[in-house]
Amino acid sequence: MLIVTLLIIILTVSCELKRSNPLDPSSHPEIEAPPRVTGLTAVGSGPGVASKYVQLEWAINNINQTDGYYIYMGLAYNSAYARIDEVGNVSTGSTITRVIPIEAPGFYYFKVSAYKNYPDGRLEGPLSEWAIARVDN
Amino acid sequence: MSNSLLQKVLLCLIFILIWVTASAQGSFDIDAFTDPAKYGWTQWEDRINYRYDLTERQKLLQLYEMEAQSISGNILKSAVFPGWGQFNARSYTKGQVILAVEIAMLGSAYFFYDRAMDNYEKYQNSTQIDDMNAYYQDALVPYQYSLVFMTFATVVWAYNIFDVVQTTERYNAEVWQKTLRNYYNAPVQITPTGIQIRF
Numbered sequence: 001m002l003i004v005t006l007l008i009i010i011l012t013v014s015c016e017l018k019r020s021n022p023l024d025p026s027s028h029p030e031i032e033a034p035p036r037v038t039g040l041t042a043v044g045s046g047p048g049v050a051s052k053y054v055q056l057e058w059a060i061n062n063i064n065q066t067d068g069y070y071i072y073m074g075l076a077y078n079s080a081y082a083r084i085d086e087v088g089n090v091s092t093g094s095t096i097t098r099v100i101p102i103e104a105p106g107f108y109y110f111k112v113s114a115y116k117n118y119p120d121g122r123l124e125g126p127l128s129e130w131a132i133a134r135v136d137n
Numbered sequence: 138m139s140n141s142l143l144q145k146v147l148l149c150l151i152f153i154l155i156w157v158t159a160s161a162q163g164s165f166d167i168d169a170f171t172d173p174a175k176y177g178w179t180q181w182e183d184r185i186n187y188r189y190d191l192t193e194r195q196k197l198l199q200l201y202e203m204e205a206q207s208i209s210g211n212i213l214k215s216a217v218f219p220g221w222g223q224f225n226a227r228s229y230t231k232g233q234v235i236l237a238v239e240i241a242m243l244g245s246a247y248f249f250y251d252r253a254m255d256n257y258e259k260y261q262n263s264t265q266i267d268d269m270n271a272y273y274q275d276a277l278v279p280y281q282y283s284l285v286f287m288t289f290a291t292v293v294w295a296y297n298i299f300d301v302v303q304t305t306e307r308y309n310a311e312v313w314q315k316t317l318r319n320y321y322n323a324p325v326q327i328t329p330t331g332i333q334i335r336f
Contacts, residue, residue, distance in 0.1 A: 017253070
């Protein structure tokens, strides 16, 4: 019984799945994931504005670690977020501002992530904390 | 080599052959060979009874061999299909248990392996770092479960092979006992002293 238990433990520990994704930083030291985007704020358009929008702003990442950003939008902080826009890299200033047109008034939640291009594809970093915006009628 | 030398060599060889044959016959003890006391036969009837017993056993052996099972054959059956050898040796419950456990282990191993590979494929296709790590972890855990179940399935399979040897030996021993019982409890028996009928 002891031998069987040892055999099972050895098998379980030794037979791991290979991290074969070419963009996986765990198995490819030359790959570096872009850092998490910080300082995200979202401000919705005020009442009476014809073309409703949300203005997003976040701190720029190190240009060597990031080639661009993805913007995600959801209808609740814990809902599914859909990618709605993509922003190229900006080398000047300390923040990036983006205006997102909105069709209907309400509360909207946003997240932003950074990405970096590699020969095997584009690696996207972790999503930022969510930011909420209220768009008035 | 001349003919005379060849004849001499041939004569020597024949002489050696004759001498070896004669000396071998000289060392053979015919009295010891034909002494019936060495088999424990003190009387003529002992020898008759022994021969009768031997004939009886040969008959029983033929009956036994008709029903006895080959251990290697049952090992092969159980190796191909766990429990088959036990079924063959009339150990139905044991065969059912081994088969059920083996199917359960292999089924569970396949279930977890399939789930692991599903998540592993998502991991391979993912480009977002959080998804990548989450899918890898989601693949790793069921993969380890599948390995554990596969190991248990191998252990059960090995036990099944070990068990079928014992089961077949036990079955063959029962066959021998049954053969003896049936033969000696038969209502009509032919013995050296005549025909015996039991009521």
